[in-house]
Amino acid sequence: MGPARILIVDDEPQIRKFLRVALGAHSFEVIEAQNGREGVQTAALKEPDLVILDLGLPDMDGKDVIARLREWSSVPVLVLSVRDGEEEKVAALDAGANDYVVKPFGIPEFLARVRVLLRPVRRGGEESAEIVIGELKLDLARHGVALGTEPLRLTPKEFELLAYLMRNAGRILTHRQILTSVWGPANAEDVQYLRVFVGRLRQKLGDDPASPRYILNEPGVGYRFLRPEE
Template identity: 50%
Template sequence: MARILIIDDEPQIRRFLRISLQSQQYEIVEAENGQQGINLTATEQPDLIVLDLGLPDMDGQMVLQEIRQFAQQPILVLSVRNQEHEKVMAFDHGGNDYVEKPFGIKEFLARVRNLLQCFANVSTPTVEHQQQGLYINFASRKVLVNDQPVHLSKKEFALLQTLLNHQGRLVTQQYLLKELWGEHHIHDTHYLRIFIARLRQKLQDNPIEPRFIETEPGIGYRFIGKDSESELSANR
């Protein structure tokens, strides 16, 4: 049973969506404002998010950006805003589909089914990660090393999260540069070396005997998985 989070400040819209989605055997979670929606995304781990842009506490475009800082679930934007620039902005901020209000419920349900099917095999990153004295909360962007808080810039945190999303697997330099700096910077490997060095320093990670970030010279980087960590300990 897929769990769907509805973020909309209009009770009648939430009720209509809840009844329609429950008739298709979906489990429903509701939020009436943006911050509540962000928090429920972190705690409830929904399989899909339906997001209105006109929220009382913060603009839905900002909510979209905040959610994309720590979650990769499909997001269907549902809004009265029909201007092209709003749609483009929503897609640029990480939205996966866009439906204008008023809408037909049959088309809406078809789009929900399509997104759930497309993302069925995509794993959802965990909200928290703990490993060898390192603690990370992706929702609050809180990082501790040996119980001491560590400040990471947005780019450093994004780099750490991208590596962790592929934990135990090699991530190429080109992939990281494209994800974090854009296609025009896929050859600017010096950016990456600088940020990796800063990240290692803040995580107290020795590049010669790494606990977290491993380098494949000339190719990319790997965040050492917990299984790999156990194997290393067993081989010592």
């Protein structure tokens, strides 16, 4: 398997150059597009493993680019944007983005996010019967969970929530995405209900919200299940 191919969609040449140098230094193959239309076309022709996308494009909003991509592709999308409002983040993630980083950003964090999003792609996309993250092991076939050598007792809905979070580890998930996937569309607005279940999971995992090992709160947006390198 060759180097991961990353498509940068940004209308600022200096940003593309900065990202190209940073990614190239870590042996990624980089391709570029300077507007939304070109980005969609390049994604279709070049089949990148990851798309890095600015929202403020000259011809179309980045959220529309995501929507176009999601019509036919599940390629991970990492948004880089100066827009730091919660509503903007939620809208981009609900449109289908996998992660959201606000400009300016640090290269170590950016590269960590890239590695996390590429991991399932480079693995080949096949889901194992077990998901292991750090000391936490989730057995999908037996509906079992263990933290180190200690089994955890979860309710069926707690297990379903944990499985959804772990399947999407490293990705910011909005409240609506989690509620819709785990409880169904009728419960898409029950944010307080979700907070109660997350609180129960944290308690059983021994996860301190102030210094989380597993479940990170993204204020006003949702949650991210952390991988060890994050």
